[in-house]
Amino acid sequence: MEIERRRSKSAATIRAMKNEDLPAALALWKRTEGLVLGESDNLKTLSSFLARNRSLSSAAMIRGRFVGAVLCGHDAWRGFLYHLAVDAAHRRKGIAKLLCERSLNRLRKAGITRCSIHVLTDNDSGLEFWYRAGWTRRDNIKLMQFQLQTPKDRRQKPASAPARKMKRA
Numbered sequence: 001m002e003i004e005r006r007r008s009k010s011a012a013t014i015r016a017m018k019n020e021d022l023p024a025a026l027a028l029w030k031r032t033e034g035l036v037l038g039e040s041d042n043l044k045t046l047s048s049f050l051a052r053n054r055s056l057s058s059a060a061m062i063r064g065r066f067v068g069a070v071l072c073g074h075d076a077w078r079g080f081l082y083h084l085a086v087d088a089a090h091r092r093k094g095i096a097k098l099l100c101e102r103s104l105n106r107l108r109k110a111g112i113t114r115c116s117i118h119v120l121t122d123n124d125s126g127l128e129f130w131y132r133a134g135w136t137r138r139d140n141i142k143l144m145q146f147q148l149q150t151p152k153d154r155r156q157k158p159a160s161a162p163a164r165k166m167k168r169a
């Protein structure tokens with residue numbers, strides 16, 4: 001049972017994100033400026049993310065309505081926050097601050113010492129939020145990525161490939 005229930009200036013309740021929240025979270029992320037959704041933003045992958053990072057991601061509710069979210073995870077070394085968003089009608093009431101505080105406290109309790117985020121270079125208001133919350137920009141690092149597989153590859157590949165028979169010479 002979720003025991004931490006902190007309220008912001010808007011009387012939002014902040015709690016752990018659950019699987020049942022994912023459709024509302026995806027809808028919020030899709031209509032939020034400054035976020036980029038990728039091939040991993042689907043119910044299956046997000047549900048697996050929540051299961052691997054139990055109770056780290058946070059949701060904000062007002063009178064039963066889903067108004068804000070942040071995904072949070074760690075790999076035992078660094079923590080990461082993704083997709084911080086607050087519904088446009090409920091901004092500047094401290095909701096994002098509380099969402100991040102909850103998730104960062106959970107990371108601290110897990111022994112994680114540092115947390116990173118990706119912010120689009122032209123997301124000025126997003127950057128301003130992070131600066132004001134005390135985050136610092138790393139200018140000596142460029143983000144590099146490698147595409148391991150496309151969603152199509154993933155759909156086509158069988159769950160476990162059958163063992164190949166060795167050909168005799």
Ligand SMILES: CC(C)(COP(=O)(O)OP(=O)(O)OC[C@H]1O[C@@H](n2cnc3c(N)ncnc32)[C@H](O)[C@@H]1OP(=O)(O)O)[C@@H](O)C(=O)NCCC(=O)NCCS
Pocket residue numbers: 032033034035083084085086087090091092093094095096097098117118119120123125126128129132133
């Ligand atoms: C960024 C975002 C999550 C902030 O949510 P929020 O609930 O309005 O933020 P908070 O009320 O907790 O803001 C805390 C402080 O951050 C700063 N801040 C928040 N939004 C800001 C903005 N648009 N411009 C400048 N400072 C801002 C302020 O100092 C604010 O305190 P104050 O209102 O007392 O001045 C929200 O604007 C949003 O969803 N933006 C679109 C998605 C996005 O950019 N996410 C971040 C991607 S990395």
